[in-house]
Amino acid sequence: MIRSINAVVFKRSFLQARLFCSYTRPDNSIQDLHVYKLNKKISHLSKTGQINEARALFDQMEQKNTVSWNAMMSGYVKRREMAKARKLFDEMPQRDNFSWNLMISGYVSCHGIGFLKEGRSLFDRMPERDCVSWNTMIGGYAKNGRMDEASEVYLMMPERNVVSWNAMVTGFLQNGDVAGAIEFFERMPEKDAASLSALVSGLIRNGELDEAARVVVRFERNEGGKDNLLQAYNTLIAGYGQRSRVDEARKLFDQIPVCYGKGKGRDGRFERNVVSWNTMIMCYVKAGDIVSARELFDQMMERDTISWNTIIAGYVNVLDMDEASKLFCKMPNPDILSWNKMIAGYAQIGDLDRANDFFGRMPRKNVVSWNSVITGYEKNEDYIGAIKIFIQMQVEGEKPDRHTLSSVLSVSTGIVDLLLGMQIHQLVTKMVIPDVPINNALITMYSRCGAIIDARTIFDEVKLQKEVISWNAMIGGYASHGHASEALEVFKLMKSFDVQPTHITFISVLHACAHAGLVEEGRRIFISMATEYGIEPSVEHYASLVDIMSRHGQLEQALDMINGMPFEPDKAVWGALLGAAKVHNNIEVAQVAAEELIRLAPDSSAPYVLLYNMYADVGQWGSAAEVRKMMERSNIKKQAAYSWVDSSHC
């Protein structure tokens, strides 16, 4: 009823406005149309992030109207560049309510109390506040965790509409007041599609998925009819998907009627729309069920970019790049995200040529595209390739972000290039606020490059964050440079900071013990893994302990331990034993270890060579010749690093 009255009023005022315009300014209509078109263009450029292009157009316009200024301001507000938006706002010849509301909404959506206050100050100075202004303030206070002030605004405003009520519901939920939100919702005088979905999505974000489902059932029963239900259903389906409850998601999806043919997807009708399909496909993709996802995708009558990107991402995630590639070729208008996903996929399977090919063919790139290809090269250990792309990125003027810098730090670590690492560190200081991954990458880079003191400096700055990766990086750094006592000191510090060690921590700590010859300490720590920390030692930990014991000459004990291991010993275990047996000239143990190594890695010459040299050392030339024959029979070529002639014979 209200809607139809509004429609009539709107239509009439629109006609009057048109009559008025054509009557008073007949010669300007062409000019007006021109301004209108340029405004539309500015708005489009602003929306798609092409802010500089928008500004160039805006500056070129000979005649501007208030909408031109507003559209330009809106571009800056979207990017939260409030200083630039404010400059326009202060300069513009005439401001309407749109201009004021735009600025207020920009300020209150920025993070920080200063911005909120600036928004409020504009709100207070605004000549004629309308419902939008008041609603914006409700949303602003709610987003900043100030529900009391939001309620105050709500009570003071002269007239409320459904947006005001929805903003309050959202506010309660943003601040964790589930009961308050439900109570407020029940008492609302009017509800629209956004009301129910605000409640449902907010409840899900508060971990109340089942309560959200109950609310929808109640709404269906009490409000009668199925209006405004679709969005809530879609949200619930997504909620089930996020919690891996795919069957329940599918049950809801099947409850939404399908209507093929004319009138499809009309507003307010309870019919599956493209979002319902996309969401259900996403549930299957998340669950790893690409077959069901594809089945639905093929049944869709109309697909949008999200449908395509979701199914392509599904194939990429299960590393099935051929199917992803086929779909990408069929996709009508791939966007940056589609391209980025293909690059990341090919990089993941190590096909850098294809990744690079897609990267080169992209019509437009963003920072994620650059990052995907740089990370691809880095993960595949093509460090020079990664640096080349990073340099190209600078040349083309794309600004690196924290992900770029983190990747290039890993590159510096990979090629052990301290100078490069330090340069990237400088960029980090200039360009981003370091986060946990960046700090860890810095610690790893410095310690791997031997600048252990610099690594420690950063570690000392971040250790209070108690991120286990930082601790592991520091302990690993000390251990790999033979600073055993420092590694153990940080390990002790870690315990006093109540940071729970991981299996990686223990690999480094045991490694340190091996270097320092700390047999008892090593054994004690090894045992404590299971007893104190509940971490079952893996084969790598066993290899470390074997290393510790056998280096110390406890070869037989080490052998006993290997035989008692809960799993098959690997090359590292036997290798450690063989190496130590060589050092301690224990031929019996060496023989066992070498045989096992030959069994596990028949192509390797190292065990033969070691054994040969040991026999030769003690003058057992017969056995030595036997080993040499065995090796020749197995058709093994000796590696350059090993010599048949031990220096002691020369």
Place this chain on the structure above:
DNA sequence: GTAGGGTTAG
């Protein structure tokens, strides 16, 4: 063509 509340990818 520009402002307030709300579903799907990354």
